[in-house]
Amino acid sequence: MTLILILALLALLAAIGYALLPLYQVAQPFPPNPRPEELQAELQLLKAQAKEAEGEERKRLLFQIVQLEREIGPASEPSPPRRLSPALWGVVALGVIALGVGLYTFTLPRLPGETTVTARSEARELKRLEDRAKQTGQTGDWLAFAHKAWELQDFDRAAQAYIRVLQQDPRNVEAVRRVGILLFMGGRPQEAVQFLQIALRADPKATEGWLFLGNAYLQLGQREQAIRAWENYLANGGEARERVQNLIATAKAQQSVPGASGQQVYLQKCAACHGSQAQGGVGPKLAGNPIVKVPQAVSEIVKNGRGKMPAILLSDEELKALLEYLGGL
Secondary structure, three states: OHHHHHHHHHHHHHHHHHHHHHHHOOOOOOOOOOOHHHHHHHHHHHHHHHHHOOHHHHHHHHHHHHHHHHHHOOOOOOOOOOOOOHHHHHHHHHHHHHHHHHHHHHHOOOOOOOOOOOHHHHHHHHHHHHHHHHHHOOHHHHHHHHHHHHHOOOHHHHHHHHHHHHHHOOOOHHHHHHHHHHHHHOOOHHHHHHHHHHHHHHOOOOHHHHHHHHHHHHHOOOHHHHHHHHHHHHHOOOOOHHHHHHHHHHHHHHHHOOOOOHHHHHHHHOHHHHOOOOOOOOOOOOOOOHHHHOHHHHHHHHHHOEOOEOOOOOOHHHHHHHHHHHHOO
16 A cells, blocks of 8 residues: 555656657757758858959859848747746646655554554654663563554563563563564574463462463463463453364364374464364465465565564474465465
8 A cells, every 4th residue: 555655656756757858959950951060060061162253243143142141041049948937837836845744654664553543642652662662671661662562563572571560570470472472473482481470379360471371381382271361361361262163173173183284384384273173263364375375485484583473483394285275275
């Protein structure tokens, strides 16, 4: 969307420039003389002969010179550039202003999750909270900053802020839980389980903790534990009931799928975020997604991660099986 708007603004400016181009073109004589060089040479010869001639012969040559000069016409001189009228200057100014405003609006660096409308205000608010936390050093201010960064999906800054909260208040359950979730997103499910278990013992009704604990267990291949975690999510009133029920069905279905198959790899490593049928969830929908038809792109994303998706550690055999499975969706 941003690229389209930028191209539209550039096209507007190009159109204005094209419309004004004729104002700067040099005027050409009309009609152009078919043989100006020959006529000029003949004229110079006649003038030279007239200087040496006398009497009637001189008159005859001067008459020919006058006729030839009329045929050639006055010497053409470059026309000065035409001045733009105030109205045209106004059109140019508006085009430049529109281009500048458009580029500023639509290319301004934004935090993850921001929209065009909220970009600047959200960025200012996050910066204000960060500055306040650094200035006061209070746990509450660091927590407010962490929550805002989490809301905007600026997970790197959120992680730093939550860790700062835990340094000052190791018993802050919310910070422990969010660090656990961020560890899972960072491709560290074993450590994520440890933090999430601690947080859930202190606050067993926190549904997001149960959700991501189940996700972490599934990535570790511990299906029974994942199912129990997701059942606790449902028992405590988690809102994403249909998605979690699909995750439970996914974990149960893995028992009947051969371990070396691409579907097994997908269900264990990908389904928690992308859905058991690749219908999407925390992550984007993969079924029918054109990117799954480009194995090189999928392989790069799996190995290195992208956005909030962590890198997934797979053997060459598992990766090959996964790519074949995704390519058939």
